Amino acid sequence: MEIILFIAKFGLAFIPLSCIAIMIFLERKGASIIQDRVGPNRAAIKIPGIGSVRGFGMIHNISDSVKLFFKEDFLPKHAHKWYYILAPMLPLMTAILTPALIPWFAPISLEGVEVSGAIINANSGLLMLFALGALSVYGVVIGSWASHNKYSLLGGMRASAMMISYEVSMGLSVVGLLLLIGSFNMTDIVEWQAANAWGVVVQPVGCLLFIVSMFAETGRTPFCVSEGESEIVGGFHTEYSSIRFALFFMGEYAHIVIASALIATLFFGGYHLPGLNTEVIHAHTAGVLAGLLAVKALMLALFCLMTTRQKKLYGALKASDKAVRLKEYSLFQIIFGGGALVAVLIAAVLMFIPMDGLLSELLTAAIQISIVMAKTMFFCWVFVWVRWTVPRFRYDHIMALGWKVMLNVALVNLVITAIVYKLLIETGVISG
Amino acid sequence: MAKIIPRPQLSLLEQLYFVEVFKGMALTIKHAVRSLAKPETIPVLNYPEVQPELPAEHRSEHRLMKRADGTSRCVACYMCQTACPARCITIVAEESPDGDIEKRPATFDIDWLLCVFCGLCVEACPCDAIRMDTGKAILVEDSRDAFIANKDRLMDWSPADYPAEDIISQEAPGGLLNEQALAAMQGGMFSAGDVADVADKETC
Ligand code: SF4
Ligand code: SF4
Numbered sequence: 031m032e033i034i035l036f037i038a039k040f041g042l043a044f045i046p047l048s049c050i051a052i053m054i055f056l057e058r059k060g061a062s063i064i065q066d067r068v069g070p071n072r073a074a075i076k077i078p079g080i081g082s083v084r085g086f087g088m089i090h091n092i093s094d095s096v097k098l099f100f101k102e103d104f105l106p107k108h109a110h111k112w113y114y115i116l117a118p119m120l121p122l123m124t125a126i127l128t129p130a131l132i133p134w135f136a137p138i139s140l141e142g143v144e145v146s147g148a149i150i151n152a153n154s155g156l157l158m159l160f161a162l163g164a165l166s167v168y169g170v171v172i173g174s175w176a177s178h179n180k181y182s183l184l185g186g187m188r189a190s191a192m193m194i195s196y197e198v199s200m201g202l203s204v205v206g207l208l209l210l211i212g213s214f215n216m217t218d219i220v221e222w223q224a225a226n227a228w229g230v231v232v233q234p235v236g237c238l239l240f241i242v243s244m245f246a247e248t249g250r251t252p253f254c255v256s257e258g259e260s261e262i263v264g265g266f267h268t269e270y271s272s273i274r275f276a277l278f279f280m281g282e283y284a285h286i287v288i289a290s291a292l293i294a295t296l297f298f299g300g301y302h303l304p305g306l307n308t309e310v311i312h313a314h315t316a317g318v319l320a321g322l323l324a325v326k327a328l329m330l331a332l333f334c335l336m337t338t339r340q341k342k343l344y345g346a347l348k349a350s351d352k353a354v355r356l357k358e359y360s361l362f363q364i365i366f367g368g369g370a371l372v373a374v375l376i377a378a379v380l381m382f383i384p385m386d387g388l389l390s391e392l393l394t395a396a397i398q399i400s401i402v403m404a405k406t407m408f409f410c411w412v413f414v415w416v417r418w419t420v421p422r423f424r425y426d427h428i429m430a431l432g433w434k435v436m437l438n439v440a441l442v443n444l445v446i447t448a449i450v451y452k453l454l455i456e457t458g459v460i461s462g
Numbered sequence: 463m464a465k466i467i468p469r470p471q472l473s474l475l476e477q478l479y480f481v482e483v484f485k486g487m488a489l490t491i492k493h494a495v496r497s498l499a500k501p502e503t504i505p506v507l508n509y510p511e512v513q514p515e516l517p518a519e520h521r522s523e524h525r526l527m528k529r530a531d532g533t534s535r536c537v538a539c540y541m542c543q544t545a546c547p548a549r550c551i552t553i554v555a556e557e558s559p560d561g562d563i564e565k566r567p568a569t570f571d572i573d574w575l576l577c578v579f580c581g582l583c584v585e586a587c588p589c590d591a592i593r594m595d596t597g598k599a600i601l602v603e604d605s606r607d608a609f610i611a612n613k614d615r616l617m618d619w620s621p622a623d624y625p626a627e628d629i630i631s632q633e634a635p636g637g638l639l640n641e642q643a644l645a646a647m648q649g650g651m652f653s654a655g656d657v658a659d660v661a662d663k664e665t666c
Contacts, residue, residue, distance in 0.1 A: 064497075
């Protein structure tokens with residue numbers, strides 16, 4: 031039991047890693063659909079019997095990683111070798127560590143063993159998360175310093191100054207929420223939201239501030255000052271190539287995944303959905319699972335419809351590779367349509383399987399993990415969405431926003447929260 | 463006189479910035495949904511599998527028009543070379559064996575690396591001997607010399623590749639004693655009198 035649990039917990043470390051692949055795809059395709067383009071779709075693999083499959087651009091992930099792995103790993107003579115090698119590892123390392131602190135499901139008991147949703151169910155969970163998140167800036171700073179290059183250094187300076195500034199308002203924006211909850215324990219935070227109201231309802235301003243600070247923390251547009259092709263070349267990763275360059279980007283994407291999970295956990299109820307708290311899921315495991323599968327089937331059916339439309343569109347064109355593409359579209363129609371049918375079938379079969387004891391416990395955890403993942407993916411999409419909507423800020427605007435606006439709003443929010451909370455307790459509207 | 467343009471004043475709501483950000487996000491999500499749900503509205507061509515339809519007026523690689531007997535229609539008048547702003551046309555003239563035609567090009571080179579595809583040579587030519595309607599817009603060669611098109615290359619085209627209904631994009635009429643030219647003109651927009659008029663002057 032212990033060993034199985036250990037392996038299962040170890041598997042959580044791969045959540046951000048596997049999300050990176052999805053993020054890259056999401057980013058590229060998100061950019062293209064927002065900008066009315068088709069997006070990358072040229073890389074293809076040949077599957078015997080079917081022909082070349084482009085997979086809507088998914089294959090680009092494989093070809094990119096192969097390319098980055100086999101490129102020359104360039105180490106500039108003037109760089110500080112040790113730090114230069116160390117720097118790209120830091121962001122990814124911290125990003126892989128953090129899922130250990132996020133509660134993926136409500137505590138369950140497996141044959142008498144209490145298992146908490148977070149691997150490390152520490153009372154200082156949130157503080158550790160912030161600490162680990164803050165560590166990732168070291169990757170940027172050390173990398174830029176070790177590169178020994180003015181552009182890298184400028185990029186690293188800007189990034190570190192910005193991240194440190196926004197860390198202040200990030201910390202302050204959640205204090206209001208913590209004041210209400212009275213605990214740093216992540217599971218407690220989610221449980222409080224399940225019992226009372228989501229964080230975004232009780233702390234809308236804090237939520238907004240936190241999301242904005244998270245954009246700054248991950249160094250994403252509109253706060254992408256650490257790199258700027260027109261001013262400082264690539265910024266901190268100017269001198270990096272090959273897999274080290276890729277590591278920086280994997281770190282960035284993993285950081286986005288973690289930031290999204292954090293937003294979902296702190297302000298959007300984590301594994302809780304309105305009307306679907308742990309007891310309800312536990313009591314009606316089969317029903318809830320069937321519902322989730324129905325949602326999945328619906329999405330697959332929509333994908334199938336999308337493929338059908340694209341196939342019809344391509345069929346009407348005068349294209350030289352029509353036969354191959356139409357075959358691929360048919361393949362995906364079968365995959366999506368068949369997937370939808372299978373999901374419906376499984377949902378129907380589930381109704382007749384008795385759910386109790388261990389199975390019910392495990393399935394509850396699985397359902398809750400998928401709820402957290404769905405919320406996380408939604409916020410990942412928000413990161414992409416904002417990136418292709420909002421133009422980037424000038425550096426001094428970022429600093430002014432961080433220190434003169436965000437910090438003050440966070441402080442005022444904290445004071446008002448405290449006063450209102452105290453008044454409500456005094457007047458007996460809520461119990462403290 | 464200086465024209466003073468008043469700076470747009472942001473309203474309080476716009477200064478808040480967040481509202482505008484949400485407005486922008488609503489706009490982009492509209493585009494995203496449209497791209498997914500209605501792929502036919504994306505103004506993108508699946509190039510190179512799907513080739514664009516070039517308008518008839520487009521300018522691409524040059525070609526030299528041929529008469530039915532295979533000789534070039536060019537009479538080496540140097541008009542195009544003179545008109546060319548990039549000075550990329552080099553013509554060497556020689557005497558033509560046709561008694562009605564004075565000269566013909568011994569060599570006719572266009573350096574496509576210098577050419578700016580302005581089409582002035584086409585405009586300048588009095589004989590409609592040079593055209594830029596090949597549809598080949600992508601020039602890929604592996605040496606600089608290969609970009610210099612000589613007379614043979616400019617005349618290496620087949621009438622089958624051009625719209626049959628557009629008669630003047632096909633092989634040019636003309637040739638020894640201009641028999642086809644006269645026939646074509648008689649069937650075309652000129653009156654019999656015109657034809658008789660030019661019968662002994664026509665040289666293209
Ligand atoms: S297109 Fe313009 S630049 Fe090119 S050869 Fe003709 S006149 Fe010269
Ligand atoms: S203007 Fe026409 S006829 Fe004169 S040299 Fe040029 S291509 Fe030949």
